[in-house]
Amino acid sequence: MSIPAEAFVLPPAGRGTLQQRIRQMVTEGVLSGRFRAGQKMPSSRGLAEHLGISRITVTLSYAELVSADYLMARGRSGYFISENAPRAPELQARAPRAEGVDFAALTGGRFSRLATVKRPLDWENYQFPFIYGQADASLFDHQNWRLCALRALGRKDFAALTSDMYDRDDPLLIEHLLRSILPRRGIAAREDEVLLTMGAQNALWITTAVLLGAGRRAAVENPGYSGLRGVLAPSGSEVISVDVDADGLPPDRLPKGVDVVFTTASHQCPTNATMPLERRLALLEAASRENFVIVEDDYEFEMSFLKPVSPALKSLDSEGRVIYAGSFSKSVFPGMRLGYLVGPASFIREARALRLMMLRHPPGHIQRTVAYFLSLGHYDALINRMRNAYRRRRQVMEEAIRDNGLAVAGQGGFGGSSFWMRAPAGVDTEVLAEGLRAEGVLIEPGRAFFAPEQAPKNFYRLGYSSISPAKIPEGIARIGRAIRGA
Amino acid sequence: MSIPAEAFVLPPAGRGTLQQRIRQMVTEGVLSGRFRAGQKMPSSRGLAEHLGISRITVTLSYAELVSADYLMARGRSGYFISENAPRAPELQARAPRAEGVDFAALTGGRFSRLATVKRPLDWENYQFPFIYGQADASLFDHQNWRLCALRALGRKDFAALTSDMYDRDDPLLIEHLLRSILPRRGIAAREDEVLLTMGAQNALWITTAVLLGAGRRAAVENPGYSGLRGVLAPSGSEVISVDVDADGLPPDRLPKGVDVVFTTASHQCPTNATMPLERRLALLEAASRENFVIVEDDYEFEMSFLKPVSPALKSLDSEGRVIYAGSFSKSVFPGMRLGYLVGPASFIREARALRLMMLRHPPGHIQRTVAYFLSLGHYDALINRMRNAYRRRRQVMEEAIRDNGLAVAGQGGFGGSSFWMRAPAGVDTEVLAEGLRAEGVLIEPGRAFFAPEQAPKNFYRLGYSSISPAKIPEGIARIGRAIRGA
Known part of the structure; x- marks a missing residue:
């Protein structure tokens, strides 16, 4: 592969003559391992134009580099990195760099x-x-995933693939979520009550940023999902751990004055307990009485194979107090980073505005591919x-x-x-x-x-x-x- | 398309007999538009197993639904949503829902x-x-992008496509960034000095979350990138606007006691001014003297076609004071949401830990596709x-x-x-x-x-x-x- 002229950025003046600085760029590139033996250099005309200098300066530098054995000339085909050029050491010494700012101290290693x-x-x-x-x-349907991805790469989907969608989601995927996925959890939601996220982790992060902060209190399950503690700690909220039992989170052990309660009601993480219906109703009643919000992380609902899945806590939520987080990580694969939040429209509006500032939206191609994977029945x-x-x-x-x-x-x-x-x-x-x-x-x-x-x-x-x-x-x-x- | 048994979630007991509740599920599905005329119902055996109830209950409910014209029976092929079933209204009335929590008040509409x-x-x-x-x-190389994406969907790349990479990035893409992209900006970085992000917006968000917060001061260009104000406001930092002139941000107009200065030095957004070398050196000197960090948003460096691009401010940074944010949004397309941060290893370590909690990593498929697009020369x-x-x-x-x-x-x-x-x-x-x-x-x-x-x-x-x-x-x-x- 040839080296483009753009790979050369002239060191600032003051570090020698133009010719010296050109030689320096080439030797540094070779010694750092960026340029490798056999790669073609830009033509002297091309490099001169790119750097805005005279061609003769480049030609003279190339000649010097040939005699120093960094370059070799191959007649009319041009100049190449020489086979005899000094090699970059295989393991570069990792000398610590001068760091003028003590970032560890500045950030307190917060994250x-x-x-x-x-x-x-x-x-x-x-x-x-x-x-x-x-x-x-051995289980994944590679073939059909590829076909769906290919379809999402078609010219018809150019806008869905390439556009900056600002704060919006792929309408095709949202439609399938509303019509086919959420109803399996007993959830009837509308477009303005759903937001796509970069997986469940991102859903929890966004929810925390919207609802919590210094001066607010969150209750979490103990033991519970470890990634949640990492989300809550930097928010500055007070975090209270509530021990779970064989039926999951006990509502009567929740502390007073809590603003948000996080639960994995249907399959407690990591104990796998399923919260019984009476306890779910008690939890919702407590939320109404004490005026807290419940965040339901429903990370693995698809994996109910011993008995029918229990409906989501969200399906019992008549007051709009439950924020529901779902994900395709367990049912499709985690590397695509796609999840979703369901909640009252006034909550989703804030979450959507936050996502716009934080990352805009999950990549359009991933959204569209999942939409096809769902709609063609491959997901089921x-x-x-x-x-x-x-x-x-x-x-x-x-x-x-x-x-x-x-x-x-x-x-x-x-x-x-x-x-x-x-x-x-x-x-x-x-x-x-x-x-x-x-x-x-x-x-x-x-x-x-x-x-x-x-x-x-x-x-x-x-x-x-x-x-x-x-x-x-x-x-x-x-x-x-x-x-x-x- | 047939309706899977999973689409049925039994309403809680107390809302009528089992038979009534089954009818309710079907009629609600039809009236809400989720089930459409001609769709096949699950077999009575399948639905009974899924719900954990007796098959005869389902059969009786289906019979009632046929006489109410919600379903039609087609002999041995089973039950279908009837062509005569009531239709969902085309435009559903968007009655505001009961919202027990006033999220607008709770969040203050912060985002x-x-x-x-x-x-x-x-x-x-x-x-x-x-x-x-x-x-x-009309300019995008759709054909080659598709080929690269296809290659990234191959079996050889299964792990890169599907895995939860935790806090790590695709080594192939990082290698090309270090060897081919950053050198064009005069930046020689090492692996532990680079982090991939969901576009430049996400890079600015992460940088702000790591470096700023209540009690800290940031300076921004005026006029400047509007998305940056949306990032800074929720951080709680004090934001000071500094008017730019024909040479971009003037270092001598920076206020005292600032912690972070944001600049688009090479192509000021939106005025397109390029900061001259002397001013860059003065800005770096001020940073060293006043002990602030510079965040360089280099969002459009590829689009220099009138004269050679000026090296990035980061290339002059001998003290490790410049955090550099780049993106593929302008040069490839924005919908894939891929950018990167370059900074001292101690900064990148914090940013990486934050990204892990916030969203894990950009989707593996996107990272690998871009790696191929770069390495095969299509990007150039x-x-x-x-x-x-x-x-x-x-x-x-x-x-x-x-x-x-x-x-x-x-x-x-x-x-x-x-x-x-x-x-x-x-x-x-x-x-x-x-x-x-x-x-x-x-x-x-x-x-x-x-x-x-x-x-x-x-x-x-x-x-x-x-x-x-x-x-x-x-x-x-x-x-x-x-x-x-x-």
Whole structure:
């Protein structure tokens, strides 16, 4: 590949003559590894025009670079980076740079200290990945996704693909959400009550930015979704953790004077508990009485395969007090970053204005592709396939867990894609996970789900959405051995 | 298309017998327009299993619905929504819903009142769209974009497409940014000094959230990018507007005690001024002396076609005081929402942690497609084509503007894609724009670019990135007539 003239930016005057500065640009490019042996240089005329200098200056510099063996001339075809040019060192020394501003001090590490446990991105290289929330190549409908994406790349969809939509969403996708997805949760919403987001994480972020802030109080489930704590902490709100029980969040344990209550009512994260109807009604009644708003994170409703999914809390909301967050991350795949918020129009209006300032909108191409994937029925087929696979995996998991004498702390009655596990009291599952990793087994330590001040160390989560049933027994056996040896 | 069993969510007990509740689900679906004539109902067995009730209950309900003409039976093929079923009204009455929470009061309309002038999404239906920042179908390389997207949809790229990457970016795209894009701006950055964002807007949002907040002061250019005010206002920072002159932002007019200075040094938005080297050095020196951070929004650097682009301010930054924001919105298209931040590693670390909580990462598919588009040289070819087209359009614009006696307030010497215009003192360009719209001409009123308290009304912007040269003379003539008649 040839190097475009635009790759050359003349260093400021004062750093030598024009010729020297041209040589400097080339040698720096080679030594930094940006230019590689065999790449074609711009013509002397092209570079001269680009830099606004005389062609002879460039020609003379090129000649010097040839004699220094940075360039080689190939007759009429021009100049190339020489095969003998000094190579960039394979591992560049990472000398810390001069930093005139102490950004760590300036920001107080406000965001970086919230970062949760790093998860391995190369989980597919592990034999027994009991990880959670990644797509499974063996289940995904790659072929039809490609066809939908291709259709969304067609000339007819040029505007949907390329336009800055400002604060608006793809009307095709919104229509399918309203007509086909939300009704499955018992939710009848209108256009002005829905907003697309960059996944559920972004939905929670936007909701928090709109509703919370310094001087306000939020209640969260304990244990609960770890990503939510990372959203709430920088908002400046007071965060109160409420212990969940086998039926999820108990409304009678909510503190007084709370402004917003976050819940994963239908499939508590991470315990998988489903809140019974009476408790849902009690929670809504408390919200009305105490005047708080409920944020329902319904992140995994599609994965009900043991019994019918319970309707969303939002479906019982007669007062417009529930903000509902949904996502396509679990049912399609997380890498596309698409979710949605449902709430009263006056809330959605604020959320939409915030999204406009924050990021405008999710990419048009992704929105349109999902719209096609839904409308052509591929989404339903995919979910069916996932449910069948998960049902089978869950059964194998249950047997292996029993055979190895491991303790389940929560598995839920609806289905899902994970087990919430308790190791014996003395076991630190972060140490356990580290040891298992060396044996090809990935588990998720549970500490990050708890309020930090009182987090027990012996819980862990086992996902089965990305592991084949054949691998499960041996993987669980290794976990059993590691726990007994801990 | 048949209706899946999942589309049915049983209303809570207490709203009648099971049979009544099933009928209610169907009639509500029909009346709301979700179910349409001819759609196939789930089998009675399928629905019974889904709802966890006896099949006979479903069968009896279906029979009743047939006699009420909501359903029709077609022998062994099952039940369908009847052609005679009541239709959903075409325009549903938008009765305001009961809203138990006054979200407008709760949020103080904090975000919605920042929303800038609405721009028409259907600009292509106007004959003379002097709009700014949308993609032009006649210049875009649709064919090669499709090929790159297809490649990014291949099985080899399954992980890049589908994975939750947590806080990480596509290494392929980062490599091309570092090796090929940033060097054109004179910037030599390392991996840990770059972060991808959802466009430049998101880059400014993240930077503001990391660096600013209550008790901090930001300086912005006046006039300046209107989307920046929408980012800064909710941060709680004090915002000071500094009037620009023909050379852009004057460092000697910056107030004391400022924490962050935002500038569009290379092509001031909206005046198109390019800050000369001496002023850049003075600005950097002031930053060092007064200890502030500079945020450089380099939104349009690719569009230099009249003379070589001046290196970015960031390229002169020896102390790590400049945060650089770039974007592919102007050079590829805005609908994909992809931009990037370059800054000291300690800053990028915070920005990355914030992005993780806020939205995780831009969709993997978009990142990979752009990586291919860059690495295969299509980006360079596209930019060349755009530059040539813009050069020609700008010339036609200049002539038409002169012929019609319109006043240019800023056009820049480098190129760009717009003219900054001044109408006679008495003209309100928002009224002007409204009138011109009715004649098929779109212009952008200038008021939104100014600090609200002192905004003059007679400026406007004319973009030429989405209008064919053949249309320009007549479009400008109409503007001239409208101004003379105003």
